[in-house]
Each structure stands twice: as C-alpha cells, then as structure tokens.
Amino acid sequence: MPELAEVEFFCQRWHRAAAGQRIVRVLTHDRKKILRHLELPVFRRALSGATLLSSATAAKQMLLRFTGGAWLGIHLGMSGELSVAPPTHTPRKHDHLVLVTDRHALVFNDPRMFGRVDFHLGREPPHWWTEIAPAISSKAFTVAAVAAFLQRRRRAPIKAVLLKQERFPGVGNWMADEILWRAGIHPARPAGSLQPREVGALWRACRRVCRDALDKIAGRGRTPPPDLNANIPRTWLFHHRWRRGGRCPKTGRPLAHDTIGGRTTCWSPARQKLPSS
DNA sequence: AGACATGTTGCTCA
DNA sequence: ATGAGCAACATGTC
Numbered sequence: 001m002p003e004l005a006e007v008e009f010f011c012q013r014w015h016r017a018a019a020g021q022r023i024v025r026v027l028t029h030d031r032k033k034i035l036r037h038l039e040l041p042v043f044r045r046a047l048s049g050a051t052l053l054s055s056a057t058a059a060k061q062m063l064l065r066f067t068g069g070a071w072l073g074i075h076l077g078m079s080g081e082l083s084v085a086p087p088t089h090t091p092r093k094h095d096h097l098v099l100v101t102d103r104h105a106l107v108f109n110d111p112r113m114f115g116r117v118d119f120h121l122g123r124e125p126p127h128w129w130t131e132i133a134p135a136i137s138s139k140a141f142t143v144a145a146v147a148a149f150l151q152r153r154r155r156a157p158i159k160a161v162l163l164k165q166e167r168f169p170g171v172g173n174w175m176a177d178e179i180l181w182r183a184g185i186h187p188a189r190p191a192g193s194l195q196p197r198e199v200g201a202l203w204r205a206c207r208r209v210c211r212d213a214l215d216k217i218a219g220r221g222r223t224p225p226p227d228l229n230a231n232i233p234r235t236w237l238f239h240h241r242w243r244r245g246g247r248c249p250k251t252g253r254p255l256a257h258d259t260i261g262g263r264t265t266c267w268s269p270a271r272q273k274l275p276s277s
Numbered sequence: 278a279g280a281c282a283t284g285t286t287g288c289t290c291a
Numbered sequence: 292a293t294g295a296g297c298a299a300c301a302t303g304t305c
Binding site for chain 1: 281282283284285
Binding site: 262 | 295302
C-alpha cells in the first residue's frame with residue numbers, strides 16, 4: 001500500500017499516539033529480513049527508556065528521533081503498516097517490531113516482509129536520510145530538473161521514469177498512473193519524446209497529485225480519516241484502476257491495463273494517446 | 278491452481 | 292560508464 005501520502009499517514013498515526021512518551025519495552029520478531037540491518041542488542045539498549053522526540057517522512061522513508069541520539073528508520077515496503085494498540089498487545093505473526101510505552105504499543109506489521117528497519121546512533125541524522133532527493137513539493141523540484149531527468153532517461157517509458165525515487169521521491173505505482181492520467185500522457189511514451197508543454201503538464205500533475213494525496217490521505221495534521229483511502233475523491237483514477245471493466249472518471253470510456261516498465265499500469269486510452277496510434 | 282500484488286535491489290546486457 | 296529490463300525477495304488474496 002504505502003506510497004508518499006500513506007507513509008505520511010502511518011507516520012502521523014504513530015507520532016500522535018506516542019510523541020513525548022518513553023519506550024518501556026522493545027519487542028522484535030523476525031530478524032532475518034526486516035531487521036537485517038540492526039545490531040539487535042545495541043538497538044534495544046538505545047531505544048529502551050528513550051523518548052520519542054520527532055518524526056518525519058521523506059519519499060517512502062520514515063525517520064523517528066529519540067533521546068540519546070537514537071534514530072529509527074522505517075520503510076514499509078509493499079505491505080507494511082503501522083498501527084497503535086494497547087500496551088498489552090501480544091505480537092501477531094507479522095508484527096516485526098513493537099515499541100511499548102505506558103499507554104500504547106506501536107506496531108510495525110508487514111506480511112510480505114519487503115519492509116526494513118534501520119537504526120542510527122549519533123547527533124546527526126543518518127546519511128541515507130539526508131541523501132533522499134528533495135520532495136516534489138519543494139522548490140528544488142523544478143521543471144528544468146524534471147526535463148533534464150527525462151532526457152537522461154529518454155529511452156525508458158515515462159511510467160518507469162516516474163517510479164525513480166532519485167527524482168520523484170514518494171511516487172509509487174498508483175501515483176505514477178494518477179499523475180500520467182491527469183497530465184494526459186500515455187504511460188508507454190519514451191520519456192525523451194515528451195514535448196516541452198507535456199513536461200510542464202507532467203510537472204504540474206506531480207505537484208498536484210502529491211499535494212492532494214497528502215491532503216486527502218494524511219489529512220495534513222488535521223484529524224486523519226480512519227480509513228486510509230476513504231477521502232480520495234471518486235473523480236480520481238485511483239478508485240477505478242483495479243476493477244475489471246473500470247471506466248475513466250473523466251471520459252466515461254473504458255480503462256486499459258498492461259505491464260509497462262515492469263509494473264501493472266492503468267490508463268485511459270481516450271485521453272492518453274500514443275502519437276503513432 | 279495459478280496469477281497477481283501500492284517496492285527495491287542486484288544482476289545482465291547493450 | 293551509464294542506462295534498460297528483469298528476476299528475486301515472502302506471503303497473502305482473488
């Protein structure tokens with residue numbers, strides 16, 4: 001599930017519950033995969049008794065800062081979720097990490113185990129965090145930067161290029177399709193074939209989809225929706241993309257599906273055309 | 278039963 | 292050296 005806005009949603013969920021609280025217990029489960037980057041004894045010692053100071057997201061990553069210079073990184077992978085349970089919570093099958101405070105248990109659950117937990121000790125945040133590309137909502141995300149990136153990746157389908165975290169941090173499969181759909185660009189178009197006005201449309205669609213997704217899904221600090229996607233409007237491609245026989249909410253025409261850039265892709269042929277066809 | 282899944286990485290090949 | 296494409300990862304669901 002988790003792309004940009006869903007990651008923000010989960011991050012806020014943990015933070016709202018436990019900011020300023022002390023971790024009294026650290027429960028870990030799987031150690032082979034999700035916790036593979038951790039020195040478990042060091043990790044436990046640093047987090048036990050530490051207080052959660054701040055939480056942030058960038059791209060699909062999360063970074064939580066604790067007292068004592070302890071930094072906890074979380075990537076939700078394909079199926080990861082963060083939830084809040086009573087402090088008596090007994091870890092279920094795929095609860096890989098549970099942080100217990102006096103009032104809550106912070107639970108990281110991930111059945112497919114593509115997620116990851118990172119840990120860093122020090123005054124400064126870890127390198128992998130500071131090296132994340134500037135957010136799509138930032139001033140550094142310019143049309144010129146997008147144009148240059150598309151030129152470098154000119155032979156790849158634009159769909160595949162949108163999934164590159166080094167330029168489109170936080171964009172995942174459904175957001176990439178949503179962006180292309182808004183911009184009216186066929187996902188199989190070679191990135192280098194986009195005309196300047198199309199690059200502009202793509203840039204605007206990136207900003208708009210990210211901003212609106214954060215607003216609808218994460219609530220931007222307001223009371224968050226109980227159900228992740230409950231507030232995504234029916235006018236988005238999102239709600240129609242998976243259903244067989246789904247129709248474009250803009251044109252009412254049938255949607256198309258294919259594998260592009262190695263990923264299942266959905267588009268509206270009525271408004272996203274290939275020049276040759 | 279088999280296909281498929283909202284992500285990333287590491288490999289091969291050009 | 293750089294970029295494109297694909298298998299692999301582990302498990303659950305339709």
